[in-house]
Amino acid sequence: MITVHYFAGIRELTGTATEELSLSGKTVGQLKEELIKKYPSLQESSIQFAVNEEYALPAELLAAGDVVALIPPVSGG
Amino acid sequence: MRNTVGILLAGGLSSRFGSPKAFARVDGVYFYEKVYKALDAVCDQVIIVTREELMPLFAKELDLVTDLPDIKGQGPLAGICTAMKLRQAAMYMVLPCDMPYIGPEETNAFRQLAAGTKHVTGVQTPDEKIPLFSLWKGSFAEDLERAINNGNLSVFDFLASLETRWIDASVIHQDQGKFRNINRNTL
Numbered sequence: 001m002i003t004v005h006y007f008a009g010i011r012e013l014t015g016t017a018t019e020e021l022s023l024s025g026k027t028v029g030q031l032k033e034e035l036i037k038k039y040p041s042l043q044e045s046s047i048q049f050a051v052n053e054e055y056a057l058p059a060e061l062l063a064a065g066d067v068v069a070l071i072p073p074v075s076g077g
Numbered sequence: 078m079r080n081t082v083g084i085l086l087a088g089g090l091s092s093r094f095g096s097p098k099a100f101a102r103v104d105g106v107y108f109y110e111k112v113y114k115a116l117d118a119v120c121d122q123v124i125i126v127t128r129e130e131l132m133p134l135f136a137k138e139l140d141l142v143t144d145l146p147d148i149k150g151q152g153p154l155a156g157i158c159t160a161m162k163l164r165q166a167a168m169y170m171v172l173p174c175d176m177p178y179i180g181p182e183e184t185n186a187f188r189q190l191a192a193g194t195k196h197v198t199g200v201q202t203p204d205e206k207i208p209l210f211s212l213w214k215g216s217f218a219e220d221l222e223r224a225i226n227n228g229n230l231s232v233f234d235f236l237a238s239l240e241t242r243w244i245d246a247s248v249i250h251q252d253q254g255k256f257r258n259i260n261r262n263t264l
Contacts, residue, residue: 005189008248050192069189072248 002062004035005069013041024066029058031068046073081188082166083116083123085109086156086209087131087174088144093260097131099174101259108259109135111177116170118181119188124164126156140164148222152230153209158221161213169213176210178255186249188212196239202246202256208232210256 001020011017023031028049036043048071049056062068087099087109094101099109109125116123124140135141142163148155157171170188172179191198191212199211209232217239224235246256 005186007186007190008251048193050189053189053192055193067189069192071190071192 001064002031002066002068004031005067007070008072010042010047010070010072013039024062024064026062027058028056028060028062028068031062032058035070042070047071048073080166081120081168081170082160082164083120084157084160084169084171085112085116085123085125085174086153086171087125087127088156089153089173089175091175094175097134098259099127099131100134101177103177106177108177109174112172112174112179113139115179115181115184116172119184120170121166122164124160126160148225151225153232154221154225154230154235157213158218158225161216161218161221165216167215169216171209171211171213173209173258175259176207176256177259178257179210180255183249183255187244190244190248191242194242197236197241199236199241199243200246200249200256201243202253206233206243207246207256207258208236211236 001022002024003018003020005018006014006016023034028051032049050069050071051060051066089098091098099107101108103111113123122140124142125135126142126144129143132141142159144150144155145159145162148158161169170184187200194212194214197211197213200207229235246253
């Protein structure tokens with residue numbers, strides 16, 4: 001199982017702050033596809049994926065126990 | 078997860094506030110206890126940087142230190158520098174004792190949202206940047222010490238010398254009241 005955290009506007013789309021998904025062994029890109037299937041409105045938002053507090057590329061593999069965060073655009077500066 | 082130390086800043090003079098802010102109460106709980114809980118939830122250990130005369134007032138089992146002698150009383154940069162020198166860690170989360178409305182949910186969200194931090198990530202509200210609610214990737218003790226010894230005590234100036242990102246407080250929690258910094262004794 002992996003744990004996925006949602007914040008701010010994304011949380012409003014998903015209706016939940018966090019959920020557990022059995023996607024270990026899949027990639028971040030596959031997770032994104034799954035989530036868009038589940039929450040179609042996610043498609044339009046420009047979100048970053050972080051795995052265990054580091055930004056993750058779509059090819060990165062997910063392992064059991066990973067903590068994934070969907071990060072809405074945050075200010076730089 | 079990387080080894081993370083929480084730095085609770087509780088050494089301010091609280092002159093505008095009139096009494097040590099760490100021991101002001103909200104809902105019957107000391108400010109410092111609230112902040113400690115928020116840090117403890119997402120850090121491997123928490124170090125409290127305070128002043129000598131306040132030491133006896135804190136719970137005995139806590140990890141309490143005062144500013145290192147050569148940078149003593151030089152403001153928040155000195156507190157952060159002291160903590161980084163005394164406790165090695167891969168990451169540090171800083172929180173001041175006068176933000177008692179920040180809880181474990183907010184520190185947890187902040188930690189996750191700070192993914193990709195190069196040097197420092199801080200929090201900003203529409204009104205202000207809050208440099209002391211921040212996540213630091215690795216120790217900046219030597220840079221801090223140099224700045225302090227050169228008389229540059231401004232936190233903003235120091236952060237401007239690093240790659241600092243700011244996260245909107247509204248992403249962490251919609252209620253901006255959570256990010257209130259209690260400067261005056263008007264509770």
